[in-house]
Amino acid sequence: MSTVTVPPSSEPVLDEPPATKRRDTRAALIMVSPAVLLLLAFVVVPFIAAGWLSLHNVRLNSGRPATWFGLEHYTRLLTDPEFYRALFNNFIFALIVVPVQTGLALGLAMLLNRPLRGMAVFRTMFFMPVVFPMALVAVIWKLIYSRDTLGILNAFLDAISFGHLGPYDWLGNPATATLAIIILSIWQGVGFQMIILLAGLQGISPTLYEAASIDKANAWQQFRNVTLPGMRNTLIFVVLVTTIFSFRLFDQVWILTQGGPDNATTTVMFQAVTAAFTENNVGRGAAITVIFFIIVLLITLIQRRLLREDREVS
Amino acid sequence: MSERTKTAPAPLDEVPLRRKGPSPLKKAGNYLVMIVITLVFVAPILYMVIGSFKPSDKVLNGLAGFIPEDMSLNNYTGVFARFNSPATGYFYNFYLTSLIVSVVVVVGGLVVNSMAAYALARLRWRGRNGVLLAVILLVIVPFEAITVPLFYLLNDYRNTYYVQFTPFIAQAFSVYLFYTFFVGLPKQLEEAARIDGAGPWRTFFYIVVPMSKPVFASVTILTFLSSWGAFLWPVMMVDQPQFRPLPLEISVFLGQPPTDWGQIFAFGVMLVLPLLVVFLIFQRWFIQSVASSGLKG
Numbered sequence: 001m002s003t004v005t006v007p008p009s010s011e012p013v014l015d016e017p018p019a020t021k022r023r024d025t026r027a028a029l030i031m032v033s034p035a036v037l038l039l040l041a042f043v044v045v046p047f048i049a050a051g052w053l054s055l056h057n058v059r060l061n062s063g064r065p066a067t068w069f070g071l072e073h074y075t076r077l078l079t080d081p082e083f084y085r086a087l088f089n090n091f092i093f094a095l096i097v098v099p100v101q102t103g104l105a106l107g108l109a110m111l112l113n114r115p116l117r118g119m120a121v122f123r124t125m126f127f128m129p130v131v132f133p134m135a136l137v138a139v140i141w142k143l144i145y146s147r148d149t150l151g152i153l154n155a156f157l158d159a160i161s162f163g164h165l166g167p168y169d170w171l172g173n174p175a176t177a178t179l180a181i182i183i184l185s186i187w188q189g190v191g192f193q194m195i196i197l198l199a200g201l202q203g204i205s206p207t208l209y210e211a212a213s214i215d216k217a218n219a220w221q222q223f224r225n226v227t228l229p230g231m232r233n234t235l236i237f238v239v240l241v242t243t244i245f246s247f248r249l250f251d252q253v254w255i256l257t258q259g260g261p262d263n264a265t266t267t268v269m270f271q272a273v274t275a276a277f278t279e280n281n282v283g284r285g286a287a288i289t290v291i292f293f294i295i296v297l298l299i300t301l302i303q304r305r306l307l308r309e310d311r312e313v314s
Numbered sequence: 315m316s317e318r319t320k321t322a323p324a325p326l327d328e329v330p331l332r333r334k335g336p337s338p339l340k341k342a343g344n345y346l347v348m349i350v351i352t353l354v355f356v357a358p359i360l361y362m363v364i365g366s367f368k369p370s371d372k373v374l375n376g377l378a379g380f381i382p383e384d385m386s387l388n389n390y391t392g393v394f395a396r397f398n399s400p401a402t403g404y405f406y407n408f409y410l411t412s413l414i415v416s417v418v419v420v421v422g423g424l425v426v427n428s429m430a431a432y433a434l435a436r437l438r439w440r441g442r443n444g445v446l447l448a449v450i451l452l453v454i455v456p457f458e459a460i461t462v463p464l465f466y467l468l469n470d471y472r473n474t475y476y477v478q479f480t481p482f483i484a485q486a487f488s489v490y491l492f493y494t495f496f497v498g499l500p501k502q503l504e505e506a507a508r509i510d511g512a513g514p515w516r517t518f519f520y521i522v523v524p525m526s527k528p529v530f531a532s533v534t535i536l537t538f539l540s541s542w543g544a545f546l547w548p549v550m551m552v553d554q555p556q557f558r559p560l561p562l563e564i565s566v567f568l569g570q571p572p573t574d575w576g577q578i579f580a581f582g583v584m585l586v587l588p589l590l591v592v593f594l595i596f597q598r599w600f601i602q603s604v605a606s607s608g609l610k611g
Binding site for chain 1: 607
C-alpha cells in the first residue's frame with residue numbers, strides 16, 4: 001500500500017483577511033488532531049517502541065523490569081536456522097505468488113476486457129473470494145485439502161487420473177504444504193489484482209490498438225508493445241503490493257499448519273507472533289518485526305526507483 | 315493515470331465495443347473458458363454453502379460433497395446450541411464483537427480521516443506540509459510491523475472491545491485516499507460558499523462531503539472488509555470467548571475435536587453473510603473502490 005505520489009495541496013481559496021486565516025487555522029487544527037493523535041499513539045509510538053523493545057529482554061506479567069540486551073536478539077536471529085527458514089519461506093512464497101498471481105490477474109483482466117455479453121457477471125464471480133476473510137478461506141480449504149480420498153482435491157485428482165494420482169496429504173507433507181498455502185492465497189487474492197489491472201487496461205486508449213492493427217501488429221505484438229507499456233505503473237504497483245503481502249503472510253499459516261510440518265510453512269510474521277505471544281519473548285518478537293519492516297521498506301524503495309525511472313524516460 | 319485519480323474512476327462496464335464481433339464458434343469457446351474459470355472460483359464457496367445444510371458425515375465425502383442431500387437447518391441450530399454457555403461464549407457474542415469493531419472502525423474512520431484530509435488538502439495552516447509528509451510516510455508502515463509493540467503496550471486492555479477497534483480508526487492510507495480525492499475536486503463551489511460567509515466546517519460538511527460519495531464509499535468498503543476479517547490482532551489480544559470476533563472463533567472452533575464440518579460450514583456461512591449481502595448490493599462500488607486503491611502513481 002505505498003506507491004504514494006502526492007498531488008500538491010491546493011492553495012487557499014481566496015486571499016483571506018487575517019480573521020479568516022485565524023478561523024481556518026483553528027478549524028484545521030481541530031480537524032487534523034483526532035487523526036494525528038490516534039496515529040501518534042497507535043502507529044508512531046509503537047513503531048519507536050519496537051526499536052526499544054528489540055534491544056531489551058522483556059517478558060509480560062513476569063514482575064521483572066526489562067533489561068538491556070543490546071543487539072543480542074538480532075545476533076541470535078541472524079544465526080538461527082529457523083529464522084532463516086522463515087525468511088526463505090516468505091521469499092519462496094513471493095517468488096511463486098508474485099509472478100503467478102500477477103500473470104493470472106492480468107490474464108483474467110484481459111479475458112474480462114472483451115466486448116462480450118455477461119462480462120459483468122463473470123467479473124462478479126471472479127471477484128467473490130476477495131470478499132471472504134482469509135480465516136474463513138483457510139477453514140474451507142482445510143477441508144478441500146483433506147488427506148484421504150474424501151478430500152475434494154484428492155477426489156478430483158483421483159477422478160481425472162483414473163486413480164493414478166494421490167491421495168496426497170497436502171498440508172501434512174513438507175513438500176506440498178507451501179504449495180497448498182500458495183494455492184488458497186492466490187484463489188482468494190487474485191480477484192483484487194484483476195480489478196486493479198482491469199482498470200489499468202481500460203485506461204489505455206483504444207486508438208493505440210487501432211494504430212497497432214493498422215501497422216499489422218499481431219495479438220502478441222499488441223500485447224508486448226501496447227498493453228505492457230501502458231500498464232507499466234499499474235503492474236509495478238500490483239507487484240509491490242503482492243510482494244509486501246507475501247511477507248505479511250500469517251492467517252493461513254496460523255490456522256492451517258502452525259508453521260509445520262518441520263517448519264516447512266513457518267513465516268516471519270508467524271515467528272514474530274510465536275515469540276511475543278506464545279513464548280512471551282517480546283524483545284525477540286519486536287526484533288523480528290523490525291527486520292520485517294526493513295524488508296518492506298527495501299521493497300518499497302526499489303519500487304519507487306522503478307517508477308522514477310519511468311518518469312525520466314517518458 | 316493522474317487524470318483518473320482526480321475524478322471517480324470510469325465505470326468498468328464501459329468496454330469499448332469493436333464493430334466486428336467474433337464468430338459464433340469462437341464466442342462459444344470464450345464462454346466455455348469463462349465458465350470453467352468461474353467454477354474454480356465458485357466451487358469452494360458452493361461446497362461450503364451446500365455442506366452447511368448437510369449432515370456432517372456427508373460433507374467430507376469426496377466429490378459427493380457437492381451433492382445436496384438430506385438438506386436441513388440442523389447445522390445452524392447446532393451452532394446456536396453448541397455456543398450457549400459462558401465457557402464457550404454465546405453465538406451472538408462473536409457477531410456482536412465483529413459488528414461493534416467494524417461499525418466503530420468504519421464510521422469513526424470516515425469522520426476522523428476525512429476531516430484530517432480536508433484540512434490537509436484545502437486549508438492553510440502552519441505545519442500542514444510537515445503533517446502531510448508524516449502521513450505519507452506512515453502509509454508505508456504495515457500493521458504487522460507494529461503488532462508486537464502494540465501487544466506489549468496494550469497488554470492491560472486485553473479482552474475488551476475497544477482494544478480491538480481503537481488502533482484502527484485513524485489510517486494513514488484512508489487519509490491519503492481522501493486527500494487525493496479532495497485535491498482533485500473543482501474549487502468553484504467551495505469558493506462560492508466561502509464568499510457567502512461559510513466557514514471551513516460548513517464548507518466541508520455541506521459542500522465537500524456531498525460531492526465526495528465515491529471516496530467515502532471506497533474507504534467504507536475497504537475498511538469494512540479488513541475490520542470484519544481482522545485476525546492477527548484478535549489472536550494476540552483476545553482469549554475470552556465473550557470478546558472473540560467471528561474469524562477468531564471459527565479458527566478456535568476448527569481446532570476443537572471432534573470436528574463437526576457441517577457446523578463449521580454453517581458458522582462460516584453466517585460469518586461471511588453480511589459481507590456477501592453488502593457485496594452483492596453494492597458490487598459496483600466494491601469493484602470501483604478496489605480499482606481506485608490501485609489508481610495512483
